[in-house]
Amino acid sequence: MTDVSWIEQTLGGARPQAVAALLRYFHxxxxxxxxxxxxxxxxxxxxxxxxxxxxxxxxxxxxxxxxGIDATRRVKRERPLEDPSVLSTEExxxxxxxxxxxxxxxxxxxxxxxxxCCHPELPATQQIALALRIVLGLSVPxxxxxxxxxxxxxxxxxxxxxARIGGAGVPFQPPTAVxxxxxxxxxxxxxxxxxxxxxxxxxxxxxxxxxxxxxIRLARLLLRLFHTDPELMGLTALLLLQxxxxxxRRAADGSVILLEEQDRSRWNPRMINEGLALIDKxxxxxxxxxxxxxxxxxxxxxxxxxxxxxxxxxxxxxxALLEREMPSPVVTLNRAVAVGKVQGAEAALxxxxxxxxxxxxxxxxxxxxxxxxxxxxxxxxxxxxxxRAIALAGxxxxxxxxxGLLDSLA
Amino acid sequence: xxxxxxxxxxxxxxxxxTKEQDDAVLARLKVVEDKxxxxxxxxxxxxxxxxxxATTLRKTKPEPLVIxxxxxxxxxxxxxxxxxECRDLxxxxxxxRELAKANDTGGAYEVRPVGIFRPGSPR
Numbered sequence: 001m002t003d004v005s006w007i008e009q010t011l012g013g014a015r016p017q018a019v020a021a022l023l024r025y026f027h028x029x030x031x032x033x034x035x036x037x038x039x040x041x042x043x044x045x046x047x048x049x050x051x052x053x054x055x056x057x058x059x060x061x062x063x064x065x066x067x068g069i070d071a072t073r074r075v076k077r078e079r080p081l082e083d084p085s086v087l088s089t090e091e092x093x094x095x096x097x098x099x100x101x102x103x104x105x106x107x108x109x110x111x112x113x114x115x116x117c118c119h120p121e122l123p124a125t126q127q128i129a130l131a132l133r134i135v136l137g138l139s140v141p142x143x144x145x146x147x148x149x150x151x152x153x154x155x156x157x158x159x160x161x162x163a164r165i166g167g168a169g170v171p172f173q174p175p176t177a178v179x180x181x182x183x184x185x186x187x188x189x190x191x192x193x194x195x196x197x198x199x200x201x202x203x204x205x206x207x208x209x210x211x212x213x214x215x216i217r218l219a220r221l222l223l224r225l226f227h228t229d230p231e232l233m234g235l236t237a238l239l240l241l242q243x244x245x246x247x248x249r250r251a252a253d254g255s256v257i258l259l260e261e262q263d264r265s266r267w268n269p270r271m272i273n274e275g276l277a278l279i280d281k282x283x284x285x286x287x288x289x290x291x292x293x294x295x296x297x298x299x300x301x302x303x304x305x306x307x308x309x310x311x312x313x314x315x316x317x318x319x320a321l322l323e324r325e326m327p328s329p330v331v332t333l334n335r336a337v338a339v340g341k342v343q344g345a346e347a348a349l350x351x352x353x354x355x356x357x358x359x360x361x362x363x364x365x366x367x368x369x370x371x372x373x374x375x376x377x378x379x380x381x382x383x384x385x386x387x388r389a390i391a392l393a394g395x396x397x398x399x400x401x402x403x404g405l406l407d408s409l410a
Numbered sequence: 411x412x413x414x415x416x417x418x419x420x421x422x423x424x425x426x427x428t429k430e431q432d433d434a435v436l437a438r439l440k441v442v443e444d445k446x447x448x449x450x451x452x453x454x455x456x457x458x459x460x461x462x463x464a465t466t467l468r469k470t471k472p473e474p475l476v477i478x479x480x481x482x483x484x485x486x487x488x489x490x491x492x493x494x495e496c497r498d499l500x501x502x503x504x505x506x507r508e509l510a511k512a513n514d515t516g517g518a519y520e521v522r523p524v525g526i527f528r529p530g531s532p533r
Binding site: 056220 | 465485
């Protein structure tokens with residue numbers, strides 16, 4: 001690997017905070033992005049010669065700010081360009097930057113940058129595309145490949161989304177505590193959506209799947225900035241714990257391997273350890289939320305060395321809490337699975353039947369229902385349920401799994 | 411004397427490395443580590459999880475206070491350390507220079523002599 005590629009990597013790592021701080025100065029996304037571009041070009045020249053500065057973000061913000069001011073002046077034709085050598089002296093005064101650019105400022109800057117990508121008028125996929133482009137600096141061709149659309153279509157989509165948020169007033173006053181919490185919630189759900197885009201990728205190793213890494217990067221970035229927020233700990237833990245199974249959840253032919261049948265030695269222990277540490281930290285706060293509970297549920301699986309060692313009592317309790325925090329028939333269906341393990345098929349089926357109306361068109365409902373009917377020896381009804389499930393299956397792998405259960409009834 | 415070589419870098423940057431880049435860094439460091447091991451100077455090596463996973467216990471009275479995060483909020487974070495047997499500071503700095511050459515991605519190494527060393531045997 002060449003030095004230049006490491007400098008580029010450092011620029012990528014510094015980008016969210018640098019662009020966010022430049023946006024605070026210029027109140028204009030295009031100017032901020034161009035200023036960052038210019039600073040990056042100067043960094044490539046300067047850092048290759050002098051090494052990476054101790055505070056790359058501070059350096060980029062300072063140089064980018066000067067470049068942006070120049071560009072603005074040039075447009076306004078107020079005065080001639082400054083001699084470039086004047087600028088280069090400022091690139092050395094790092095100690096000045098360290099004083100002026102306090103970490104506390106960056107927090108709300110980065111949050112603002114992410115938050116404007118979450119504009120409620122933008123459809124979710126555009127919010128995600130915008131965050132990938134603006135915050136993480138992914139190239140348009142890469143984003144286009146991840147979303148399986150042409151480059152020109154993605155270019156248009158991003159341009160239009162930018163125009164839309166440009167027109168809407170971007171909030172530049174420091175947020176109140178309530179506003180900050182609202183922004184964090186919007187941004188967290190966008191990060192989770194981004195992760196799910198990658199997670200639902202039909203192949204395990206393409207560009208789309210790498211969206212999971214991008215989501216984890218954003219979650220970690222948020223958590224570093226708001227490191228006492230238990231729901232951000234929960235979100236980061238949830239993403240890490242789900243992603244820890246990435247190498248185990250696909251068979252060689254690309255079909256999904258169910259959790260219980262995965263080779264757990266292929267789960268990533270480093271991601272699991274980090275996820276477990278985060279969920280432990282989050283729970284100490286005693287303020288539960290949906291991300292923490294979902295992460296805790298994932299953690300129950302992660303802690304079990306074999307499926308038989310799964311702590312289903314804890315699982316049932318966690319699903320009951322999640323049901324209260326985030327009521328949804330799908331959560332109840334999952335609780336029913338845990339109830340089935342703890343209290344038996346009879347109790348589980350009673351719970352499942354309460355969902356019949358709301359989940360009639362849902363593949364997993366009929367699969368789970370068939371499973372409990374089968375356990376109770378009600379083969380005819382189980383067969384009917386499995387047949388419904390196969391009709392609703394979203395993938396050949398899902399259908400094949402149910403067909404296997406059907407065959408075992410015969 | 412035994413020296414600790416403490417590894418610092420900005421997590422904003424290290425956590426943006428792809429798995430391939432991370433593997434490349436570790437592979438280059440491994441060459442230096444193997445050399446130190448062959449010379450019989452290599453002690454334990456520790457890589458810490460990100461500071462977001464850290465908790466700090468402040469020794470306040472009457473009860474210690476447990477807070478989220480690393481001990482210090484700094485631009486560069488302690489990411490791990492090496493323990494290396496060195497004749498003197500010069501050799502310790504030479505070793506740090508070799509590591510820096512292998513991992514030329516920015517950051518810093520703090521070279522610090524070790525007072526007490528009990529390797530332990532955690533299971």
